Amino acid sequence: MPTLLTAFPDFRQLSDRRGRPWRTSDRPSTPAPGSAHVGQGNGVVRLKVNGDVYEVGVPEHYTLLETLRYGIGLTGSKQGCDKGDCGACTVLADGHPILSCITPVWEAEAFEVRTVEGLADGTRPHPVQDEFDLNGAAQCGFCTPGILCSAVALLDRNQSPTRDEIREALSGNLCRCTGYTKIYDAVEAAAGRLREGAP
Amino acid sequence: MLRLPPFRYHRPVTVSEAVALHLECETGQYVAGGTDLIPNMKHGLFEPPDLISLRRVQELRGVERRNGELRVGAGETLASIATDPLVLEHAPALAAAAGQVAGPQLRNAGTLGGNLCLDTRCTYYNQTRFWREALGFCLKKDGSVCHVTKVGKKCVAAHSADTPPVLMSLDATVELTGPDGSRELPVADLFVTDGIWNSRREPSEVLCAVRIPVRPDRRQGYAKLRQRKSIDFPLLTVAVAADMAGDVVTSVRGVVTALGARPRVLSGWDELAQGRRLDADLIEALAARAHEQCRPLENMIVDVDWRRAMVPVYVRKALAQLVR
Amino acid sequence: MIRPSRSDHRVIGHPQRKIEGLAKSTGRAVYTDDITLPGMLHGKILRSPHPHAEIVSIDTTAAAALEGVHAVITGRDMPVQYGIIPWTPDEYPLCVNRVRYIGDGVAAVAALDEDTANRALGLIDVEYRELPAYLTPQEAAAATTDFIHEPKKPGHNGNVTKRVRLEFGDVDDGLDESELVVEGDYFFEGTTHTPIEPHCAIGLFEGDGKLTVWSATQVPHYLHRELARVLDLEGAKVRVVQPLVGGAFGGKSEPFDLEFCVAKLSMMTGRPVKILYTREEVFYAHRGRHPFHMRYRTGVDGEGKLKAVDAEILLDGGAYASFGLVTTYYAGQLLCAPYALPAYRFDSTRVYTNKPACGPKRGHGSVQPRFAFEVQMDKLAERVGMDPIEFRRLNFIGEDTRTINELRITSNGFLECLEAVERASDWKARFRQLPFGQGLGIAGSTYISGTNYPIYPNDMPQSGVQIQIDRSGRVAVFSGGSEIGQGCDSVVAYIAAEELGVPISHVRVLRGDTDFTPVDLGAYSSRVTFMLGNACIQAARELRAKVQSAVGEAWECPPDRVDLLGGLAVDTADPARSLPIAEAFNLAEARFGTLGATGSYNTPKDVHGEYRGGTIGASPAYSFTAHVAEVRVDVETGIVEVEKIWIAHDCGKALNPVLVEGQMEGSAYMGYAEALMEEQIFKDADHGRAGLHNAPSLLDYRIPTSLDTPAMESFIVESNDPEGPYGAKEAGEGPLHPSIPAIANAIYDAIGVRLDRLPFSPPNVWRRIREAEAGGGLTKPGAPSREVGVAP
Missing domain, CATH: 3.10.20.30 (Beta-grasp domain)
Structure with missing residues (x-):
C-alpha cells in the first residue's frame, strides 16, 4: 500500500x-459508545x-x-x-x-x-481533458481542474448532455477567461467521443 | 489562503454519541455539510474548539413516507432532496428550493438540517476578521453597534435559507434531540427575531429530521430572487401553499424570507382567499397584501426599495404556480 | 516591416493545440503557489484599517518574539518609492509614514507556517493618527488640506495625479456649425480584474547575493528592475521567474507589496519565503478599472457626419498613481477611430481618493469613454433618423490614414466587422422591430496593438526572442513573453514551426525566466502577439535562411528553392527530392556552426503627432471590433437578460483562430459582466465605515456564472496588417469595448429607456424604468426614418 x-x-x-x-x-475523554472518533x-x-x-x-x-x-x-x-x-x-x-x-x-x-490528476487513464487523458485542449477551453487554466471535475461528474451520469445541462452542471465553477463557450464546446465534443465508446 | 482556526474534530456515528460529545466538550458545535459554518469559521465568526461532525450519523439519512407524513432525514444533502422521487411527489416546492440553493458543489455537501440551521447573514457580518475590525465590529459578533439600524440592540441580520419558508408553508415540523431527550417543533416556531441566534434549537440539540404532512389537496409554489442564477444567497425567497376544495381555496399560506432575522409568514391571506377561486384578481390582492407587510433592511448590499418592490412580483410568480 | 512571406501557411492560421494545454487539463501545470521550496517560510502582510492616517509608531517586538517567527519588517526596511510609471513613483513596498486606503500594507512577517504568521500580525502594535479621508473624486478635487500625496509644487492640489487637456481642430466652431448636438453625462463604475488565481510570490536570497523571485506577474521585466532598485541590488544578481499565471487582465501588471516583501524577508532570513494573497487582499491590490465621470457633447451636420466632439472626464484614481498618468491620456486619446472626427477636445483629470489604487484593466482607459461615446452615437443616429449601423458606416475613418490626433491607422477592417454582425444578427429585419421588451444594439470600437513606447524611455527593442536548434531537430525558443492564458508561448511555437518546418511538438518554449530569456516588456496593452511574434519571425527566418542555404549548397540549387515544411526540407522544383529536417539542420550546423539566432522588434517612430502626449495612444497597428447585443428586459423587475452577443473583430490575421475566438469571447464576456453586475465599491460614513470595501469576496463581488453568461458567436475579420506578424494584430482587449454600449443601446431598443450609468443591475434598471414611467411611460422607439445622406 x-x-x-x-x-x-x-x-x-x-x-x-x-x-x-x-x-x-x-x-475530551472518549464517550461511552466508544465507536466515535474523538478529536485529538x-x-x-x-x-x-x-x-x-x-x-x-x-x-x-x-x-x-x-x-x-x-x-x-x-x-x-x-x-x-x-x-x-x-x-x-x-x-x-x-x-x-x-x-x-x-x-x-x-x-x-x-x-x-x-x-x-486522477481523471486520466495513465498517460491517456480523459476525453474531456483532451477536448479542453483541442477546443481552447483552458486559457489561464486555473479554473480548469475544478471545471473538469464537474464536467466528468456530469459525463459519468449523462453522455448526451444538452448545453443547458452543461451550463447547470458547471454553474458552481467560475471561469474568468473564456466566457464559457469553448468549455461547452469541449464538454459536448467529449460527450460525443464517450458515446462513440472512447474510454 | 484564509485559514481555519484550530479545532478538534469529532466524528460520532449516532445521534446519542453526538449529543454526549457535545455535553462533554461544552464548547462544541455541530457541523454537517459545513458549507455555511466552515466559511464562517474562516471569517472568524465562529471559533469552536470542538467540531462535532454529523456526516457519519446514518440515523440522519433517509426519506420515507409513513403515517400520512413525509419524513426527511436532516442529513440528506440538498442535491439528493432536489431529485428524491418522494420529495418531488409530495413536496415539489421543497425539491425546487433545495435545487436552487447556492451552486451544485454546495448542494452535494450541504444538508437540509444545515439549511434549517443556517446562520443569519448581513453585509456587516459575513466578512473577514480584518474587515470587521476596520469596521469596528458589529452587534452580532465582537461589537456593540448595529450598522444597519444604527440604533437599538437588536440584530437584524437576515435569515437567508431557501428551504425553511417552504417547510413553514407546508406545516412541517422538525425533530430535535438533545441532552434532555427528543422533542418536536413546528418549523414555524423554530425561528425567532434575533439575528444573533435566530433559532429555538438549543446549541446542544441535533436537528434530526423534518416531517411534512402529505396533503393531496395542497398545491405548492416557490420563487427565488438572486442576482446570479447560481452560487448566490437569496435576495428574496417566497414559498406559498394553498389547500383547495376543487377550484376553491380553503386556506393559503405565504412565507417570505431574506428580509429580517426570521422568515415572515404573510398575514391576512386567508381572509382574502378563503372560499375564492385562485384567479388573477386574488393573486393580485394577495401580492398587494404581501407588499404592505414586507420592508427589507439594509442588511444586504442591494437597494432596499427595489427588494421591497420585488416582493409582490415574486409572490405573484409563486402563486402563479398554484393555478391549474 | 514584415509582410507575409507565403500564403500557404502550414501551421499559422490553422486551429492548433496550445503547447501547455494538456498540462493545464491534467493538473500538471505549475503556478506560483504550486511551488514549495525546502525550508520555505510563509509570509503575511499587516494592512491598514484606516482609509487615511499617519503612522505614529509601530512596535513589532512581541511579534518578533513569537515562537516560529523568523522576521518582521516595516516600511522603514524598504524606504524607497516605486511606481510603474517612472514619472509618478508614489508607493513604498510597505507604508513608511502614511496609509492611504483600508488595506494598505504596513508590516510583514515571515514564520514557519501561515497560522503563526497570522498570530504574529495580531501582535504588531501600530499607532495611527487618522486624517480626513477623500472618498469621491469631487471631494478630492476640491480639497485644500490633508492631501493624499504631497503637492508636486506649492499651491497645487496634491490630490490631482494628472490633468490632460488636448484639442485637435476647432471644437467650438465645429459644435456651432453642427446641425445637431447631443449632450450626455455618463458614469462608469469601477470594476476589478478578478483573476481566479490570487497573487502569489516566493523570494529566495542565497548566500552568493543572488535574489530569485517567483511571481504571478504579467511584467517580469519591470518587476526585475524595480526589485533591484528598491532593494538596492545589482540588476544582474536579480532573477525573476514567472510560472504560469492563472489570469491577470491587467491586475498583475506592476510590482506589488508581496513581491518586495518576500524578497526582503528572504534577504533577512536566508530562507525562501512565500506570500499568497487571500482573495480579500486581491481586492485591495486592485489596479482595476477607474470609475469615470464623463460629459460628452457630440455634433453632426445635416448629412449625419460627425463635426466635433467635446469631452470632460474625471477619473477616480484611488490611493496611488499606478498607470494613472497613461490612463488619463488614454481616456481621451483612444477615441479617435474608427470614426472620423473633424474636431476633438478632451479635458481629463485623474484624482487620488482614499481607496485601493485603480490602474489598467483589459481595455485600459478606453472602455469607459467608448461606452459613453457609442451611446452618444446611438442617440445621434436616432435623432438624425438613421440606422445606427449606417450612421457608423457613414462616419468610418478608413484605412491607411491618420486620426485627428495624428495616430497612424494602417489596416482597418471595421466595415467588415459591421457587416458581419449586421448579417449574423439579422439586424435589418429585427432592429426596432422586435416586440416591446426585446432589443438589439450595436457598438464599435478600436484598440491598440501595443503601446508604441516602453514605460521607461529607451531605444532598445520592445521584444526579443532567441532560437536555438539541436541536431535532433528540436527547436528551442527562449521567450520572455508573459503567458497569462492568452497563448503567447504557443504563438512563438507556431511561428518557429511554420518557419523552420518542424512539427509543433519538436518546439520547446523556454520561458518566464529573466536569467535566460531576452527581454519582452510584458503582457499589457495587447502588445505581445504583434511584438513578440515579429521578434520570433526575425529569429526564425535567420535560421531558416541558413538551413536553406546549406541544403541548397548540398543540392546545388538556389536556396530559395528549398522549402522547410512538415518535418522535411523539400526542393520546390523537384518535390521528389527531400531531406528529413534534422538532417537539413545538421547540414546547416556543419556549414555555419552552432545554430542560434536572436530576433528583435521595435516600433516605427513616425506613427504619432509631435505634441506633448502625442506618443501616448500611439501603436504600430489598431484592431477594430463591432458587436451586436440582443437583450430581453423585464420592466417589472429591471432584470436584463443578454441573450446573445455577436462579435466581429479585425485581428489582422488569426495565427490560431481557436485562440483568437477565445480572446473575443472572453473579452465580450468581461464587458457583459461590467455592463450588468460588477461594481468595485466602498462603504461610506453612513454605511459602517467610509472607505471600507463593500464586499471583498467572490461571493459578493459577483462575476457571471455559466448560467448568466450570454451565448456568443465570433466572426474573425482579417485585414492583414502590413506590419503585423503574418498580418496579425491584437485580439485580447479590443473585443471587450463594444459589449457595454451595445447592451445599453439594445436596452434602449427594447424599452426606450437610456442607461447612461453603469452597471445595468436590476435595481438600477428598475429605477430608470420607474423614472421613465413617471415621465410619460415606456414605448418602443420608432424605426429610423431616412436612408443615408438624405436630408431630414
Missing part, C-alpha cells in the same frame, strides 16, 4: 486561538485519492484542499476564493463534485477522492 506521511510545520504545535498550547487535559487536535488522516491510499500527518483544522496541495503534493486542485465561492478547488467525493477548500480533511476519510 503506497503511503506518504507528511507532518505540517504546526502538526505538533497546536494551540488554541489565544495562543496557548493544547494540553492533554483539554481533550492532530493525527494521521487516511485518505484515498485517485486510487492511492495516503496517510498524512495533519492538524485537524486543515482542509482537504490544503492537505492535497501542501501535504500530498497534488497541486492540481486550486485555491481561488478561500471559502467556497469559486469552484477552483472542486474535487470528486465518491463521484460527486464538492469544494475541497471548505471540506475538513478528516471528513474525506469517508469517501474516495478524485482530483484532476
Whole structure:
C-alpha cells in the first residue's frame, strides 16, 4: 500500500486561538459508545485519492484542499476564493463534485477522492481533458481542474448532455477567461467521443 | 489562503454519541455539510474548539413516507432532496428550493438540517476578521453597534435559507434531540427575531429530521430572487401553499424570507382567499397584501426599495404556480 | 516591416493545440503557489484599517518574539518609492509614514507556517493618527488640506495625479456649425480584474547575493528592475521567474507589496519565503478599472457626419498613481477611430481618493469613454433618423490614414466587422422591430496593438526572442513573453514551426525566466502577439535562411528553392527530392556552426503627432471590433437578460483562430459582466465605515456564472496588417469595448429607456424604468426614418 506521511510545520504545535498550547487535559475523554472518533487536535488522516491510499500527518483544522496541495503534493486542485465561492478547488467525493477548500480533511476519510490528476487513464487523458485542449477551453487554466471535475461528474451520469445541462452542471465553477463557450464546446465534443465508446 | 482556526474534530456515528460529545466538550458545535459554518469559521465568526461532525450519523439519512407524513432525514444533502422521487411527489416546492440553493458543489455537501440551521447573514457580518475590525465590529459578533439600524440592540441580520419558508408553508415540523431527550417543533416556531441566534434549537440539540404532512389537496409554489442564477444567497425567497376544495381555496399560506432575522409568514391571506377561486384578481390582492407587510433592511448590499418592490412580483410568480 | 512571406501557411492560421494545454487539463501545470521550496517560510502582510492616517509608531517586538517567527519588517526596511510609471513613483513596498486606503500594507512577517504568521500580525502594535479621508473624486478635487500625496509644487492640489487637456481642430466652431448636438453625462463604475488565481510570490536570497523571485506577474521585466532598485541590488544578481499565471487582465501588471516583501524577508532570513494573497487582499491590490465621470457633447451636420466632439472626464484614481498618468491620456486619446472626427477636445483629470489604487484593466482607459461615446452615437443616429449601423458606416475613418490626433491607422477592417454582425444578427429585419421588451444594439470600437513606447524611455527593442536548434531537430525558443492564458508561448511555437518546418511538438518554449530569456516588456496593452511574434519571425527566418542555404549548397540549387515544411526540407522544383529536417539542420550546423539566432522588434517612430502626449495612444497597428447585443428586459423587475452577443473583430490575421475566438469571447464576456453586475465599491460614513470595501469576496463581488453568461458567436475579420506578424494584430482587449454600449443601446431598443450609468443591475434598471414611467411611460422607439445622406 503506497503511503506518504507528511507532518505540517504546526502538526505538533497546536494551540488554541489565544495562543496557548493544547494540553492533554483539554481533550475530551472518549464517550461511552466508544465507536466515535474523538478529536485529538492532530493525527494521521487516511485518505484515498485517485486510487492511492495516503496517510498524512495533519492538524485537524486543515482542509482537504490544503492537505492535497501542501501535504500530498497534488497541486492540481486550486485555491481561488478561500471559502467556497469559486469552484477552483472542486474535487470528486465518491463521484460527486464538492469544494475541497471548505471540506475538513478528516471528513474525506469517508469517501474516495478524485482530483484532476486522477481523471486520466495513465498517460491517456480523459476525453474531456483532451477536448479542453483541442477546443481552447483552458486559457489561464486555473479554473480548469475544478471545471473538469464537474464536467466528468456530469459525463459519468449523462453522455448526451444538452448545453443547458452543461451550463447547470458547471454553474458552481467560475471561469474568468473564456466566457464559457469553448468549455461547452469541449464538454459536448467529449460527450460525443464517450458515446462513440472512447474510454 | 484564509485559514481555519484550530479545532478538534469529532466524528460520532449516532445521534446519542453526538449529543454526549457535545455535553462533554461544552464548547462544541455541530457541523454537517459545513458549507455555511466552515466559511464562517474562516471569517472568524465562529471559533469552536470542538467540531462535532454529523456526516457519519446514518440515523440522519433517509426519506420515507409513513403515517400520512413525509419524513426527511436532516442529513440528506440538498442535491439528493432536489431529485428524491418522494420529495418531488409530495413536496415539489421543497425539491425546487433545495435545487436552487447556492451552486451544485454546495448542494452535494450541504444538508437540509444545515439549511434549517443556517446562520443569519448581513453585509456587516459575513466578512473577514480584518474587515470587521476596520469596521469596528458589529452587534452580532465582537461589537456593540448595529450598522444597519444604527440604533437599538437588536440584530437584524437576515435569515437567508431557501428551504425553511417552504417547510413553514407546508406545516412541517422538525425533530430535535438533545441532552434532555427528543422533542418536536413546528418549523414555524423554530425561528425567532434575533439575528444573533435566530433559532429555538438549543446549541446542544441535533436537528434530526423534518416531517411534512402529505396533503393531496395542497398545491405548492416557490420563487427565488438572486442576482446570479447560481452560487448566490437569496435576495428574496417566497414559498406559498394553498389547500383547495376543487377550484376553491380553503386556506393559503405565504412565507417570505431574506428580509429580517426570521422568515415572515404573510398575514391576512386567508381572509382574502378563503372560499375564492385562485384567479388573477386574488393573486393580485394577495401580492398587494404581501407588499404592505414586507420592508427589507439594509442588511444586504442591494437597494432596499427595489427588494421591497420585488416582493409582490415574486409572490405573484409563486402563486402563479398554484393555478391549474 | 514584415509582410507575409507565403500564403500557404502550414501551421499559422490553422486551429492548433496550445503547447501547455494538456498540462493545464491534467493538473500538471505549475503556478506560483504550486511551488514549495525546502525550508520555505510563509509570509503575511499587516494592512491598514484606516482609509487615511499617519503612522505614529509601530512596535513589532512581541511579534518578533513569537515562537516560529523568523522576521518582521516595516516600511522603514524598504524606504524607497516605486511606481510603474517612472514619472509618478508614489508607493513604498510597505507604508513608511502614511496609509492611504483600508488595506494598505504596513508590516510583514515571515514564520514557519501561515497560522503563526497570522498570530504574529495580531501582535504588531501600530499607532495611527487618522486624517480626513477623500472618498469621491469631487471631494478630492476640491480639497485644500490633508492631501493624499504631497503637492508636486506649492499651491497645487496634491490630490490631482494628472490633468490632460488636448484639442485637435476647432471644437467650438465645429459644435456651432453642427446641425445637431447631443449632450450626455455618463458614469462608469469601477470594476476589478478578478483573476481566479490570487497573487502569489516566493523570494529566495542565497548566500552568493543572488535574489530569485517567483511571481504571478504579467511584467517580469519591470518587476526585475524595480526589485533591484528598491532593494538596492545589482540588476544582474536579480532573477525573476514567472510560472504560469492563472489570469491577470491587467491586475498583475506592476510590482506589488508581496513581491518586495518576500524578497526582503528572504534577504533577512536566508530562507525562501512565500506570500499568497487571500482573495480579500486581491481586492485591495486592485489596479482595476477607474470609475469615470464623463460629459460628452457630440455634433453632426445635416448629412449625419460627425463635426466635433467635446469631452470632460474625471477619473477616480484611488490611493496611488499606478498607470494613472497613461490612463488619463488614454481616456481621451483612444477615441479617435474608427470614426472620423473633424474636431476633438478632451479635458481629463485623474484624482487620488482614499481607496485601493485603480490602474489598467483589459481595455485600459478606453472602455469607459467608448461606452459613453457609442451611446452618444446611438442617440445621434436616432435623432438624425438613421440606422445606427449606417450612421457608423457613414462616419468610418478608413484605412491607411491618420486620426485627428495624428495616430497612424494602417489596416482597418471595421466595415467588415459591421457587416458581419449586421448579417449574423439579422439586424435589418429585427432592429426596432422586435416586440416591446426585446432589443438589439450595436457598438464599435478600436484598440491598440501595443503601446508604441516602453514605460521607461529607451531605444532598445520592445521584444526579443532567441532560437536555438539541436541536431535532433528540436527547436528551442527562449521567450520572455508573459503567458497569462492568452497563448503567447504557443504563438512563438507556431511561428518557429511554420518557419523552420518542424512539427509543433519538436518546439520547446523556454520561458518566464529573466536569467535566460531576452527581454519582452510584458503582457499589457495587447502588445505581445504583434511584438513578440515579429521578434520570433526575425529569429526564425535567420535560421531558416541558413538551413536553406546549406541544403541548397548540398543540392546545388538556389536556396530559395528549398522549402522547410512538415518535418522535411523539400526542393520546390523537384518535390521528389527531400531531406528529413534534422538532417537539413545538421547540414546547416556543419556549414555555419552552432545554430542560434536572436530576433528583435521595435516600433516605427513616425506613427504619432509631435505634441506633448502625442506618443501616448500611439501603436504600430489598431484592431477594430463591432458587436451586436440582443437583450430581453423585464420592466417589472429591471432584470436584463443578454441573450446573445455577436462579435466581429479585425485581428489582422488569426495565427490560431481557436485562440483568437477565445480572446473575443472572453473579452465580450468581461464587458457583459461590467455592463450588468460588477461594481468595485466602498462603504461610506453612513454605511459602517467610509472607505471600507463593500464586499471583498467572490461571493459578493459577483462575476457571471455559466448560467448568466450570454451565448456568443465570433466572426474573425482579417485585414492583414502590413506590419503585423503574418498580418496579425491584437485580439485580447479590443473585443471587450463594444459589449457595454451595445447592451445599453439594445436596452434602449427594447424599452426606450437610456442607461447612461453603469452597471445595468436590476435595481438600477428598475429605477430608470420607474423614472421613465413617471415621465410619460415606456414605448418602443420608432424605426429610423431616412436612408443615408438624405436630408431630414
